[in-house]
Amino acid sequence: DFEALARYYIRDLAWVCVWQGDFEKAEKYAQQGIRVLQSHPDEYMNALAEERLGFIYQHQGKLKEADSLLNHCLSIFKTLQRDLDISDTYIVQGHIALKSKEYEKAKKLYKNAYELGKTIRHYEGEAISLYYLADVFLIEEKYDEAEKYYKQALLIDEQRGRQAGIAWNKMRLAQIAEYKGNTKQAKQLHSESKKLFRRIGIKYS
Secondary structure (H helix, E strand, O other), X not given: OHHHHHHHHHHHHHHHHHHOOOHHHHHHHHHHHHHHHHHOOOHHHHHHHHHHHHHXXXXXXXXXXXXXXXXXXXXXXXXHOOHHHHHHHHHHHHXXXXXXXXXXXXXXXXXXXXXXXXXXXXXXHHHHHHHHHHHHHHHOOOHHHHHHHHHHHHHHHHHHOXXXXXXXXXXXXXXXXHHOXXXXXXXXXXXXXXXXXXXXXXXXX
8 A cells, every 4th residue: 555655654754753853864754755656646645745844844944945845735735625734834834934034924824824723623733823923922022922822822732631732832931921020920830831841751941
């Protein structure tokens, strides 16, 4: 089953390497998945492979290559009406805009991802979009706006039991509390986030 093999490379092996931070190996597996698909073309799987590779490239700082792949796969996802994949692609495009310091573009992409995620009840996508949207406001030192979106993301993560999301949002809220001079609240949130990070095996000091 060539499709199953391609999915194994693209969705499983490549993604495990991404979360381990081994982007070189992740790229290798994604490329292997693409090679499998060359002899058995599948429009959706090819687009998914491009989206995964685009995600890897933006982590590696290959922003132009990533942007080109993401624009192509996005057009396919829209044709195929794959809303979840469209939402996920908007998020990665938001990362590219953020790294390029195109803050308004990044906000628009994260908001698009959130709105689409909300429509299709893609709860993880909603929370992630709000988290990164808040990040943009944090970079701009617009702390009230950032706090609002982190709290919205935190609420979704708490409702869905996403421990990593809860930890990251509390960590960011601790930073904002510190910036605002709320030392007691900052210490409490920082302590809660560190405990969660340890529990789920994420190293964060």
